[in-house]
Amino acid sequence: MPEEKSKETVKQLFIQFLEARKLRKTPERFAILEKIYTTTQHFDVESLHEAMIENGYRVSKATVYNTIDLLLEANLVRKHQFGGNLAQYERVYNTNHHHLICVKCGKVREVKDLDLMSTLNTRKFNKFTTSYYTLYVYGVCSRCNRKKTKDKNEKK
Ligand SMILES: [Zn+2]
Ligand SMILES: [Zn+2]
Missing domain, CATH: 1.10.10.10 (Winged helix-like DNA-binding domain superfamily/Winged helix DNA-binding domain)
Structure with missing residues (x-):
């Protein structure tokens, strides 16, 4: 739109x-x-x-x-x-996006996944009318990941 x-x-x-x-x-x-x-x-x-x-x-x-x-x-x-x-x-x-949430720094990134979206859109649940869905993916962002490896290397 x-x-x-x-x-x-x-x-x-x-x-x-x-x-x-x-x-x-x-x-x-x-x-x-x-x-x-x-x-x-x-x-x-x-x-x-x-x-x-x-x-x-x-x-x-x-x-x-x-x-x-x-x-x-x-x-x-x-x-x-x-x-x-x-x-x-x-x-x-x-x-029309999903959220990737970093559990370390709290940064939220938006991603589009059309395949996943169309799957979710066509999914019907028994005795339930879906209005919308929202998907959160939790993990560690690349920056925090780099930091982690750096910290590890420094400790060695
Ligand atoms: Zn992070
Ligand atoms: Zn968003």
């Missing part, structure tokens, strides 16, 4: 969601959505709030939290717990 089109699509989906729940369509909520969909990185609520302030939006942290909750419910944002305590979020559209 092209960038602009996906932004317009999610906006429409969010409008429908808010209207269905009779919630107010405040400009802050849409500004937050817009910001999230221009961010390609994973983010936490604090940094999103800071970015909003930097961009000149006077939104409170409570509004950011509240909007994230709505977007989670609307399935436009996904929540991740990459092993650390801090919850990280990312947009849902254009995110």
Whole structure:
């Protein structure tokens, strides 16, 4: 999906969601959505709030939290717990990727594996309707691996 089109699509989906729940369509909520969909990185609520302030939006942290909750419910944002305590979020559209998580430094890398994805997409589970799946692969990144070998060599 092209960038602009996906932004317009999610906006429409969010409008429908808010209207269905009779919630107010405040400009802050849409500004937050817009910001999230221009961010390609994973983010936490604090940094999103800071970015909003930097961009000149006077939104409170409570509004950011509240909007994230709505977007989670609307399935436009996904929540991740990459092993650390801090919850990280990312947009849902254009995110057909898996996460490789380094258990040493906590670095998260995104990878695409179309074969694996199509397998998961067609997998049906008994008495269960799948909305989405998310796959975390835990391991050690190449940098940490290099460090480990270096430390070992130095000890010799
Ligand atoms: Zn690492
Ligand atoms: Zn991701």
